[in-house]
Amino acid sequence: MRALLWLASIIAASLLAFMLGGYATDVYRKMLVWIALALSYNFLFGVAGQIAFSQFAFAGVGAYGVVILAHKLGLPFGVALAGAIALCSLLAFIVAVPSTRLEGFYLALATLAFAQLFLVVVNEGGDLTGGTGGIAGYRLPDVFGYTLRGPWYTVVLVLLVALTLHILLRLERSSFGRACRAIKDNPAVAAAMGIDVRRTKVITFTLTSTLAGLAGAAYAYVDNVINPPVFGLDNIFLLLFMIIVGGMGRPAGAMLGAVLLYLAPFVLEPIVGHAYLVLFGVLVVLAILFQPKGLIGLIDRLVDRLGPEQRA
Amino acid sequence: MTTAPLIKVEGLTKRFGGLVAVEDLSFDVESGEILALIGPNGAGKTTTFNLIAGVLVPSAGHIALDGQRIDGMPVHRIAGLGMMRTFQHNMPFAGMSLTANVLIGSHRKLRASVLDILAGRSFVRDEETQARQRAGELIDFVGLNAYRGADVTTLSFGEGRLLEIARALAGSPRVILLDEPAAGLTTAEISRLSAMIRRIAADGVSVLLVEHDMHFLLPLAHRVVVLNFGRKIAEGGSRDIVRDPAVKEAYLGEAAGALREGAPDA
Amino acid sequence: MDDFLELTVSAMASGCIYGLMALAYLIVLRPTSIINFAIGEWSATGAFVGVGMLSTLAWPRFEGPYILAIVAVVVVLGLLGWAVERLTVRPLIRRGAAVTSPILALLGVLVIFRESLTLIYGADPLPSPPPFGFKRIEIGAFAGASQQFFIIAVTLSLFALVWLFFERTVWGRAFEAVALNRRAAALMGINLGRVTALAFAGGAAVAGLAGLLMSPMTSAHYMMGLPLAIQGFTALVIGGVGRVEGALLGGLILAFVEQLGARYLPIPSGLTLAFPFALLILFLLLRPTGLIAPREAR
Structure with a gap:
C-alpha cells in the first residue's frame, strides 16, 4: 500500500515534468532541488537540532566536484559523481569531528567559516573553478546509454527528492531518529541514557551534508551552469x-x-x-x-x- | 552475599578549587542491594552521586563497576555498561511521547547501526519490536498505562518521576541510581515508589539512592552510608545508623527528629 | 618601515571596529547566551542614521554637528535594540523556549533590517563625511587618515567606559551575575528582563557606533552588515567569549593578521579574504574558549 503511494506520487510528479514547458520547467526543476535540500536540512536542523550554515557549501562541493571531475579532468561520469559525493562526506566528517566536540554553537560558527571559505576558494580557484564567473558549457553525458535531457532530467530530480525523502524517513522513524530528537531536547540526559551524543551528531551532519552534495550535483545539470553566488x-x-x-x-x-x-x-x-x-x-x-x-x-x-x- | 561487589568506590575525593566536597570515601554496593547515601545539607551526597554517574571526574580515588574502572569515562559509556539513572528534577524529553521517552532508555541495548537501518535489515525491526514490547511492560509496571501516547509535558510531577524510573529500567540496568526519588511526591506516591524499588532490587538490580526523606528511606534501605562534610561518618543497617552517636551529632538540630520518627522499629 | 607603521595604524583602526562588533555580541551573549547575528545590520543602520544626521544624502538630511550624529546613533539604535528585545526575544524567554528560538528569530530580524534599509535608503552606497575631513595625520612615526585615529580614540574610550561599567557599577555586577547563573541572580532580586533589555539596547548602540565610525572608509551600504558580523564574530572567538578586554584583543589580532598577511604574504589578494575564516577555524579547533577565558562559576 505504501509502496503504491510512493509510486503514484513519483509518477504524478514526473508527469508534471512533461506537461510543463519553457520557463515553468526551469522553476519546477529548481523547486525540486530546493525541496531535496530542505528535506536534508530539516533532518539536521529540525530533527537533530544542529544549527549549521554549510548546507549550500556542501551542495556547492557536490556541484563543483562533479563538474570539475567530469568535465575539467575528464573522468568517467560515474566516477566523477562518486568522487564528488565522497568528497562531500569526507569534508563534512572533517568539519563535524572537531566542531561537535563542544556544546553550544561551535558547529554554527565552524560551518559559517567553512561556507565562507568555500566561496573564497571557488572565487579564487582560477581556471579550475572558473572564478567569479563559474563554469558553463558542459553537458550531462549519457548515463548507461541513456541521454537524459528535457523532461527526463526533471524525472531524475523527482527521483532525487524521492530518494532523499525515503532515506530520511527511514532514519527518522528508527532508533537513530529517536536518539537525534533526544539529543536535540537534552544532550546531557540523552548521554545519561547511553546515547553517544557526539557520534550521533557527526553521523547526522555527515549524512545530511552528503545528501546536500548529491542535490548540488543534480543542480549542476539543471542549467548546465554553476557559479559562486548560488552557494x-x-x-x-x-x-x-x-x-x-x-x-x-x-x-x-x-x-x-x-x-x-x-x-x-x-x-x-x-x-x-x-x-x-x-x-x-x-x-x-x-x-x-x-x-x-x-x-x-x-x-x-x-x-x-x-x-x-x-x-x- | 559472598560474590565481589558490583560497585566498588575507593578513596573517592573531589575538590572544587580549595573546597573539598568529598574526601577519601569508600563503600561497596552488592548486586540486588538497596544502598542509601544520606547526610545533612552540603555533606557531599550529590557530588558523590554525580561522580558515580560520570557527570563529574574525581580528583582522586576510583570507582569500579563489576571490576571495571568507570571514573573519568564518558557518561554514555557508563550507561552503556548498565548503570542507568533518574534525575531529581524530572528530565523527560519534551515533544516525544511517553513510549518514545521510555524507548530512549533502551538505546544502550540496541545494536542497529545507521547502515543497518538504511539497508532495512530485518534484525533492526525485530530489535525495535522487542524494545517496544519491553517499554510497554515497563509502562505497565510503573502504572502509567493510561498515558502511553500522551505528551510527557502534561504529566504530573509524581507521574514524571515514574517515567524517569521506567526509562532507566528500559536499559535493563545492573545498577540504578536514584537522585532523591521521593522529593516532591505525595505520601501515597512514596509508598508505591518504595514497593517498586523493592521489586527492582529483588530482580537483582543494585539500587543506589541519595535521599533526604528518612520516613521513606530508613525502612527501604538494606544499608546506609552517612556523609558529613564530605567524609563517611557511619555505615550500616538503618537501625544501627539511627543509634550511632556520630550520626546524631551530625544531624543535631537539623533532622534529628526526622531520624527518630523514621526509624523502622519506632 | 614607514610602510609598516602606516599599516599598523590602519590595522589598529580595523581591529577597533572588529573589537566593537565583538563587544556588541558579547554584551548580549554574556547575560542571555544568545548569539545575535543581527548586530551586523544594526551597524549598517547606525551608518545610515549617521549619514542622515550629517548630510543631505539621506533622511532626515539634518547636516548637524558630529556629536549630534553620535548621540542620534546611540539613541536610535538603543531604542531599536530595546524594541527588538521586547517584541521578539522576551516573549520567547518568558515562554521558556530553547535558546535557539531567539537566535533564529534574530536571523529573521536580520533580514527585516537589511531589506528595510534598502527600501528606505536605496541599494546604492552613500558616502559618509568623516568628522575631521580627509586630512592625513602624523603622530610621531605613526601616520594615517584622521578617521583612523578617530576610530582608535573613540573605541579605546568606549572600551574603557564599558570596562568600568562591568567592573565598577552595580548594574555591571548584575550583568555578570546573570551571566554566571540566571536562576541565582533572579533569586538575588536582579530583574532578568531589565538586564536582557539593557543588553540588547547596549549591544545595538555599540554596533551602531561601529557602523558610524566605519562608514567614512567604506560608505554606508546595506551589504556592509554581514561581513562586519562575521569579522566581529571571529574576533569574539579569538578573544574569548568572556571578557570585555578579550573582544578588543581578538579584533586587533584579526585585523593585524588580515592586513599584514595581505601586505607581506606572497599569495593572490583574493585569497587573503580567507584569513578570518581560516583563523576562526583554527581557533575553534585549537582554543575554542578563546585567548581570555571567562570567569567561571565555581
Whole structure:
C-alpha cells in the first residue's frame, strides 16, 4: 500500500515534468532541488537540532566536484559523481569531528567559516573553478546509454527528492531518529541514557551534508551552469526560513515551506518588489513567536478539528 | 552475599578549587542491594552521586563497576555498561511521547547501526519490536498505562518521576541510581515508589539512592552510608545508623527528629 | 618601515571596529547566551542614521554637528535594540523556549533590517563625511587618515567606559551575575528582563557606533552588515567569549593578521579574504574558549 503511494506520487510528479514547458520547467526543476535540500536540512536542523550554515557549501562541493571531475579532468561520469559525493562526506566528517566536540554553537560558527571559505576558494580557484564567473558549457553525458535531457532530467530530480525523502524517513522513524530528537531536547540526559551524543551528531551532519552534495550535483545539470553566488549565505537563510515557516522537524513541513517560499517571490515580486524579503523576515519572526510548529502544525490542527472522529 | 561487589568506590575525593566536597570515601554496593547515601545539607551526597554517574571526574580515588574502572569515562559509556539513572528534577524529553521517552532508555541495548537501518535489515525491526514490547511492560509496571501516547509535558510531577524510573529500567540496568526519588511526591506516591524499588532490587538490580526523606528511606534501605562534610561518618543497617552517636551529632538540630520518627522499629 | 607603521595604524583602526562588533555580541551573549547575528545590520543602520544626521544624502538630511550624529546613533539604535528585545526575544524567554528560538528569530530580524534599509535608503552606497575631513595625520612615526585615529580614540574610550561599567557599577555586577547563573541572580532580586533589555539596547548602540565610525572608509551600504558580523564574530572567538578586554584583543589580532598577511604574504589578494575564516577555524579547533577565558562559576 505504501509502496503504491510512493509510486503514484513519483509518477504524478514526473508527469508534471512533461506537461510543463519553457520557463515553468526551469522553476519546477529548481523547486525540486530546493525541496531535496530542505528535506536534508530539516533532518539536521529540525530533527537533530544542529544549527549549521554549510548546507549550500556542501551542495556547492557536490556541484563543483562533479563538474570539475567530469568535465575539467575528464573522468568517467560515474566516477566523477562518486568522487564528488565522497568528497562531500569526507569534508563534512572533517568539519563535524572537531566542531561537535563542544556544546553550544561551535558547529554554527565552524560551518559559517567553512561556507565562507568555500566561496573564497571557488572565487579564487582560477581556471579550475572558473572564478567569479563559474563554469558553463558542459553537458550531462549519457548515463548507461541513456541521454537524459528535457523532461527526463526533471524525472531524475523527482527521483532525487524521492530518494532523499525515503532515506530520511527511514532514519527518522528508527532508533537513530529517536536518539537525534533526544539529543536535540537534552544532550546531557540523552548521554545519561547511553546515547553517544557526539557520534550521533557527526553521523547526522555527515549524512545530511552528503545528501546536500548529491542535490548540488543534480543542480549542476539543471542549467548546465554553476557559479559562486548560488552557494552563498543568502540562500542558507532562505533554506532555514523555509523550514521554520513550514514546520521544524517534519518532512512534510520542510517540503511545504520549500514550495511556498520558493514560489512566493514569483507572485510577490511584481506586486511589492524586493520588499517580499521583509515579509519573509516578518513571517519567520511571527512563526517562531506564535506558531513554532509552522504551517504543518496549523494544518494538523485544522485536520483535527474537521475530522475528530477519524483520529486514531 | 559472598560474590565481589558490583560497585566498588575507593578513596573517592573531589575538590572544587580549595573546597573539598568529598574526601577519601569508600563503600561497596552488592548486586540486588538497596544502598542509601544520606547526610545533612552540603555533606557531599550529590557530588558523590554525580561522580558515580560520570557527570563529574574525581580528583582522586576510583570507582569500579563489576571490576571495571568507570571514573573519568564518558557518561554514555557508563550507561552503556548498565548503570542507568533518574534525575531529581524530572528530565523527560519534551515533544516525544511517553513510549518514545521510555524507548530512549533502551538505546544502550540496541545494536542497529545507521547502515543497518538504511539497508532495512530485518534484525533492526525485530530489535525495535522487542524494545517496544519491553517499554510497554515497563509502562505497565510503573502504572502509567493510561498515558502511553500522551505528551510527557502534561504529566504530573509524581507521574514524571515514574517515567524517569521506567526509562532507566528500559536499559535493563545492573545498577540504578536514584537522585532523591521521593522529593516532591505525595505520601501515597512514596509508598508505591518504595514497593517498586523493592521489586527492582529483588530482580537483582543494585539500587543506589541519595535521599533526604528518612520516613521513606530508613525502612527501604538494606544499608546506609552517612556523609558529613564530605567524609563517611557511619555505615550500616538503618537501625544501627539511627543509634550511632556520630550520626546524631551530625544531624543535631537539623533532622534529628526526622531520624527518630523514621526509624523502622519506632 | 614607514610602510609598516602606516599599516599598523590602519590595522589598529580595523581591529577597533572588529573589537566593537565583538563587544556588541558579547554584551548580549554574556547575560542571555544568545548569539545575535543581527548586530551586523544594526551597524549598517547606525551608518545610515549617521549619514542622515550629517548630510543631505539621506533622511532626515539634518547636516548637524558630529556629536549630534553620535548621540542620534546611540539613541536610535538603543531604542531599536530595546524594541527588538521586547517584541521578539522576551516573549520567547518568558515562554521558556530553547535558546535557539531567539537566535533564529534574530536571523529573521536580520533580514527585516537589511531589506528595510534598502527600501528606505536605496541599494546604492552613500558616502559618509568623516568628522575631521580627509586630512592625513602624523603622530610621531605613526601616520594615517584622521578617521583612523578617530576610530582608535573613540573605541579605546568606549572600551574603557564599558570596562568600568562591568567592573565598577552595580548594574555591571548584575550583568555578570546573570551571566554566571540566571536562576541565582533572579533569586538575588536582579530583574532578568531589565538586564536582557539593557543588553540588547547596549549591544545595538555599540554596533551602531561601529557602523558610524566605519562608514567614512567604506560608505554606508546595506551589504556592509554581514561581513562586519562575521569579522566581529571571529574576533569574539579569538578573544574569548568572556571578557570585555578579550573582544578588543581578538579584533586587533584579526585585523593585524588580515592586513599584514595581505601586505607581506606572497599569495593572490583574493585569497587573503580567507584569513578570518581560516583563523576562526583554527581557533575553534585549537582554543575554542578563546585567548581570555571567562570567569567561571565555581
